[in-house]
Amino acid sequence: MRPLEELGQFVDLMRPLTRPNHSITSLGQLSRFARIQDDKARRVISRMAEACGGDPLVELKGRKYTLTATGRELVSAGERLIAVGRQQDATHLSETLTVEISPEITPQFLTEPLDRFLEEWSGLITVRILPLDHELRTNLCAYTAFGVGIVEADGSSGAALLERPIPWTVLVPGEHPLADQPTPIPAAELTNSGRVFVPAEFAETLAAGLVGGSSVIIVPTGEAVRAAVAGRLGNGLDPDFGCAGEPEPFFRLPTMGFKPLRIGIFLPRKPESMSEAAKCLLSLIRSPRKTTVTAQTTSAAGDEQPVDAEPLTA
Numbered sequence: 541m542r543p544l545e546e547l548g549q550f551v552d553l554m555r556p557l558t559r560p561n562h563s564i565t566s567l568g569q570l571s572r573f574a575r576i577q578d579d580k581a582r583r584v585i586s587r588m589a590e591a592c593g594g595d596p597l598v599e600l601k602g603r604k605y606t607l608t609a610t611g612r613e614l615v616s617a618g619e620r621l622i623a624v625g626r627q628q629d630a631t632h633l634s635e636t637l638t639v640e641i642s643p644e645i646t647p648q649f650l651t652e653p654l655d656r657f658l659e660e661w662s663g664l665i666t667v668r669i670l671p672l673d674h675e676l677r678t679n680l681c682a683y684t685a686f687g688v689g690i691v692e693a694d695g696s697s698g699a700a701l702l703e704r705p706i707p708w709t710v711l712v713p714g715e716h717p718l719a720d721q722p723t724p725i726p727a728a729e730l731t732n733s734g735r736v737f738v739p740a741e742f743a744e745t746l747a748a749g750l751v752g753g754s755s756v757i758i759v760p761t762g763e764a765v766r767a768a769v770a771g772r773l774g775n776g777l778d779p780d781f782g783c784a785g786e787p788e789p790f791f792r793l794p795t796m797g798f799k800p801l802r803i804g805i806f807l808p809r810k811p812e813s814m815s816e817a818a819k820c821l822l823s824l825i826r827s828p829r830k831t832t833v834t835a836q837t838t839s840a841a842g843d844e845q846p847v848d849a850e851p852l853t854a
Contacts, residue, residue: 544621549574550588551618553581556673557598557607558615564605567598573671588614637665637817640672640687644741644762645803649688649781653824665817672806685818687806688825699804702826706801708746711769711776712791718775719791727797735774737765742801746777749797766790 552574556562564570571581589597597611607615641650654667672687690706691697710725712718718725718733727749730736735755738746739762750756757774759765765776770789779801780792805822808814814822 546584546587547618548622549576549581549584551615551622552576553584554598554607554611554615557605558612559673562604562673565603567605570605573673575670635665635815635817636668636683637815637821638668638670638684639821640670640684640689640806642672642689644690644739644779645688646762646779646781649803650825652782653821653827656824657821661817661820667821684808685814686808686822689804689806690801691804693802697804697806699806702803702805704803706779706781706803708777708795708798708800709780709792710795711766711778711788712793713769713772713775714791715772716775718793724794724796727795730775730777730795733775737768737774737776739765739778742777742779746798748799 553570553576556564556570556573567581567585568578571578574581576584585597589595592610592614595610596608597614598605599608600606650669657667658665670684672689687699689697689699691699691701693701695701710718710730716733718729721729731750735757736750737757737759738750740758740760741762743756743758747756755774757768759768762778765778766788768774769776777795777798778792805825
């Protein structure tokens with residue numbers, strides 16, 4: 541591996557530690573943020589430490605990992621070298637457009653905007669998707685164009701809200717009685733349907749609608765919800781990020797009685813400095829999507845509202 545490439549991986553690994561009030565308590569978290577395997581991450585850190593005369597680059601203070609003085613100097617120097625290298629290669633390499641997105645948002649949310657984006661920018665842009673850290677989302681990485689996250693509708697996050705809310709859907713195995721019920725399925729019907737799998741991130745939000753005789757099972761992620769329903773272990777609640785028309789091993793049915801999710805855009809400190817490519821992709825994410833959601837959702841005021849594909853503004 542070329543030294544500059546390895547230095548770049550080290551900078552990617554350590555960047556979360558440069559943010560204030562981070563919550564990194566393991567090297568595994570750093571590996572996941574940088575999309576690097578754990579063993580490879582450890583080798584990169586070890587080789588960078590050797591290059592610095594054996595001085596430690598990270599240390600554990602209390603329960604959190606932090607950069608040592610040497611580590612901070614190396615990250616700073618690495619970012620400067622990488623920036624210079626990118627400027628020198630700008631005429632030869634495509635631009636890298638980095639977007640941070642909440643892990644809870646499924647890839648389908650970006651599929652249609654990215655397809656339209658690459659029709660125009662294919663060959664000119666490399667799109668890089670990184671996970672958005674909820675605790676650090678107001679302090680985006682230096683090379684991130686913008687972030688996309690799930691936020692509260694009250695504006696407390698500081699993000700610009702997309703107008704269209706994300707409705708909840710109920711996932712139902714093929715032979716389940718709910719598969720033959722009229723839609724949208726009320727929360728009360730789901731309550732009496734047996735086991736209901738919900739993602740831990742939104743368990744508290746969904747609890748208000750899930751009352752009565754249902755057996756609520758909280759699982760770590762939305763992916764775990766979909767796996768449980770695919771395995772015919774029960775029903776599940778899953779946000780509709782644009783899965784309409786895609787083959788799935790279960791029915792995805794409209795439901796009502798659950799507060800929809802809101803998507804927010806986290807802009808850099810100087811939005812005017814965004815590249816034309818970043819502005820284009822952001823505009824496509826904000827624009828109406830080709831799929832139409834027929835589910836009904838519950839507004840923050842408690843009214844049932846149909847959700848359709850209206851223009852999105854932030």
